[in-house]
Amino acid sequence: MGHPGILQPVEKIWLDGTLVDWSAATVHVLTHSLHYGVAAFEGIRLYRREDGRSAVFRLAEHIDRLFDSCAIATLAPPYSREDISRACLETLRANKMTEAYVRPIVFLGDGGLGLGSLDVPTRVAIAVYQWGAYLGDEGLKKGIRAKVSSYTRGALNSAMSKGKLSGQYVNSVLAKREVMRAGYEEAILLDAQGHVAEASGENVFMVKRGRLITPPLSSPILAGVTRDSMLTLARELGITVEERTFARDELYIADEVFFTGTAAEVTPVREVDDRRVGNGEVGPLTRRVQDAFFAVVKAARPPEKHQEWLTWL
C-alpha cells in the first residue's frame, strides 16, 4: 500500500446502477451534497481469511444503517437494500478484491442549490479500495495515544448522531486534525454535558475491575456495528458489560481503554491525555476481545456462532 492517506485506484466504481471506470466516477462541482453535506455513507470491510476465502463483515447491518441514515437525512435512495447489497458484492468482484474497504454513499446530485431543493436527483455510488489498519498495525498491537478534543460532539437536537451523514464529519475532522497536530493519534469527543461520547471515527470502551463499559446508545454516538459485535462477543466470553455514561476522569483511572470501528477494528489505547492507561501495555481483557473479533473476521475456521455476520464473496 502507498501513503496511508492516498487511495490506490482500482478499476471500477458503481455509480447510479452501473460500473464505470474509476477515473470516470466524477460529479459536477454544483453537486448539492458537496455544498451542504446532506449525504449518507457507510464503511464496510471485506476480510480475506486465513484459508484464502473472503467475506464481508455484517453487510446487512451496514446497509440497514445506511437506510437509517437516509431516513434521518430525508434522502430517498432510488434502490432497495437488496440492490445496494448486491451492488457492493458486484463492485468487489469486478475489482477482484480479496480484502477491501467498501464505501457506499447516497447523495444529492446537481440541478439545484437551494437548501430545500427537492428536485435534485438522489444518487448512489459504491467504491472499494485497499485500506489497512486505520490507526496503524503498530497501533493494533501496542495501542495508540489519544487526546480529548476541544471540540464537543453535537448536542442531541442539532447533530443527528445516529446518522452516518457527511456534513457531520466536519466535527470529527476538526477534532482529529487538532489532536494529530498536537502529536496524538486519535481524538476523543465529549458530549455537551461533558460525558465521553466517542472518538472521531470509533466508539470508546473502557475496562474497570473486569467490567467492560461503553457509553449507551442514548448518548450522541454512532451505533457502531463493531461496538455491537464487541458487546455480543464480550457477553459470550462471560464478561460483564455496562452501557452507561462516564466522564473523562474515569478514562484516566480505567484499567484498559480501546476503540472499535470498521476502519480501526479493535485498537487499544495506551495513553489518554498524557496519562498512561493501566501499565501502558495492551490489557488482558482488550487482548481477549480483540482476539475474539479477529477470529470471527479472519480465522480460517470462523466460530460456528457468527456465520450470520459473514457474507461470502
Ligand SMILES: Cc1ncc(COP(=O)(O)O)c(C=O)c1O
Ligand atoms: C463517529 C463514528 N463513531 C463510531 C464509528 C464506528 O462504527 P462502526 O463500528 O459501525 O464502523 C464510526 C465509524 O463508522 C464513526 O465514524
